[in-house]
Amino acid sequence: ARGRVTLVGAGPGDPELLTLKGLRALVGADVVLFDDLVPAAVLDLARREAVRINVGKRGYAPSVKQEEITALLVKLAKEGKNVVRLKGGDPMIFGRANEEIKAIRAAGLEAEIVPGVTAALAAAAALEVSLTNRDTARRVQFVTAHTSDGKFPEDIDWRALADSRATTAVYMGNRTLPALSKRLLEEGMDPATPAFLVERASTPQQRIIAGTIHDLPQRVAQETLEGPCLVLIGATLRG
Amino acid sequence: ARGRVTLVGAGPGDPELLTLKGLRALVGADVVLFDDLVPAAVLDLARREAVRINVGKRGYAPSVKQEEITALLVKLAKEGKNVVRLKGGDPMIFGRANEEIKAIRAAGLEAEIVPGVTAALAAAAALEVSLTNRDTARRVQFVTAHTSDGKFPEDIDWRALADSRATTAVYMGNRTLPALSKRLLEEGMDPATPAFLVERASTPQQRIIAGTIHDLPQRVAQETLEGPCLVLIGATLRG
Numbered sequence: 001a002r003g004r005v006t007l008v009g010a011g012p013g014d015p016e017l018l019t020l021k022g023l024r025a026l027v028g029a030d031v032v033l034f035d036d037l038v039p040a041a042v043l044d045l046a047r048r049e050a051v052r053i054n055v056g057k058r059g060y061a062p063s064v065k066q067e068e069i070t071a072l073l074v075k076l077a078k079e080g081k082n083v084v085r086l087k088g089g090d091p092m093i094f095g096r097a098n099e100e101i102k103a104i105r106a107a108g109l110e111a112e113i114v115p116g117v118t119a120a121l122a123a124a125a126a127l128e129v130s131l132t133n134r135d136t137a138r139r140v141q142f143v144t145a146h147t148s149d150g151k152f153p154e155d156i157d158w159r160a161l162a163d164s165r166a167t168t169a170v171y172m173g174n175r176t177l178p179a180l181s182k183r184l185l186e187e188g189m190d191p192a193t194p195a196f197l198v199e200r201a202s203t204p205q206q207r208i209i210a211g212t213i214h215d216l217p218q219r220v221a222q223e224t225l226e227g228p229c230l231v232l233i234g235a236t237l238r239g
Numbered sequence: 240a241r242g243r244v245t246l247v248g249a250g251p252g253d254p255e256l257l258t259l260k261g262l263r264a265l266v267g268a269d270v271v272l273f274d275d276l277v278p279a280a281v282l283d284l285a286r287r288e289a290v291r292i293n294v295g296k297r298g299y300a301p302s303v304k305q306e307e308i309t310a311l312l313v314k315l316a317k318e319g320k321n322v323v324r325l326k327g328g329d330p331m332i333f334g335r336a337n338e339e340i341k342a343i344r345a346a347g348l349e350a351e352i353v354p355g356v357t358a359a360l361a362a363a364a365a366l367e368v369s370l371t372n373r374d375t376a377r378r379v380q381f382v383t384a385h386t387s388d389g390k391f392p393e394d395i396d397w398r399a400l401a402d403s404r405a406t407t408a409v410y411m412g413n414r415t416l417p418a419l420s421k422r423l424l425e426e427g428m429d430p431a432t433p434a435f436l437v438e439r440a441s442t443p444q445q446r447i448i449a450g451t452i453h454d455l456p457q458r459v460a461q462e463t464l465e466g467p468c469l470v471l472i473g474a475t476l477r478g
Binding site for chain 1: 248250251253254255256257258259260262263329330331332333334335336337340341350352353354355356357360361363364367368369370371372373377378379380381382383392394395396398399400402404405441475478
């Protein structure tokens, strides 16, 4: 029998935010390759007999590591295994799904994608505020907060981020928040623009730090953060 | 007993893309208020005894209609009903959740939010291409394609949309696609930028029309589209 690879979005943290389709894929998996950001409670939904392999990349991954993951995916599927590649949130946002899909196809295998609930939506649910508003925020944008060197990316469209009619979600936005705040203020963003950091959105350990784009960095600096963090910025978040 | 209101994201179309938590809320609902975009197969997951009310707003809703929906939500919850407000995709993106949440709170009730898989992620899964790329697309943005007058919003940050280093998802982007294409080309976007229209993403009727930001409008004009459409634009979509 031929194996197959399914890329599954594990959702933002709460195992109940896995999709029915994601659950079905997990239950049918012989092997699960998972990232650090995948909640343990989601991983528990796989069969007891399933082999679980942590391919997490704490910090910043050298590219050879990603190549090892893709090689392992292909090897296991070629052996006839049903492989689930479990990624935090949704597989098509800020993961490196393209590299894995290309390798799977190059091996003559098919990749199925099961989308998931991405962290920004869980953070919005936590704040109980919509990310868009039909009059004042018709654009919502997601950005990553660091490049491979750990700094906020310089080649980003800062004016697009500072746009007062957009809502911005910054993934993994904790460490680079002071630099982001400084730059957005320089771009002319209103210092009173609401900004929130949501740690471990959708889990029992969920924590919300509320402020403005001006004072959120100092508010966050007073806290000890350990889980995944998402920063939301935008005038419409006043609710 | 006091009723409650749960805003549930129904996901993009495939009922299997509902979350476990969303399913639980549906199964516990006395009444389900749903939009036109909610797939019938998701609605079928509610109990047979549950009252289903279509509050769909085909086309563009006059604001009085939204007030009727919120008034109905509050009335039912005050009667002690478990009310589920079922919205296509995710409740916090391009719905009018804020107005409903405010009304629920103003009535002294609580609103729970269950996030869902938003259409852009289902479209990315359909294309089997990531919306982001660590080197070339660190920003992804979602916009709505029309305002209350049915035209593409004029007060949008066009430069942000034409940014070659971002990926853009246009919700309900079918009718206004010619205007969007024209404007993005005027803003200097490379005419060869890949662009896709995905109709009924994640369902058996899913259809993909592939092209570029230059030729997608004429390709789409040759087809008859009836289901919800999402347009994806961006250099990284070459895969």
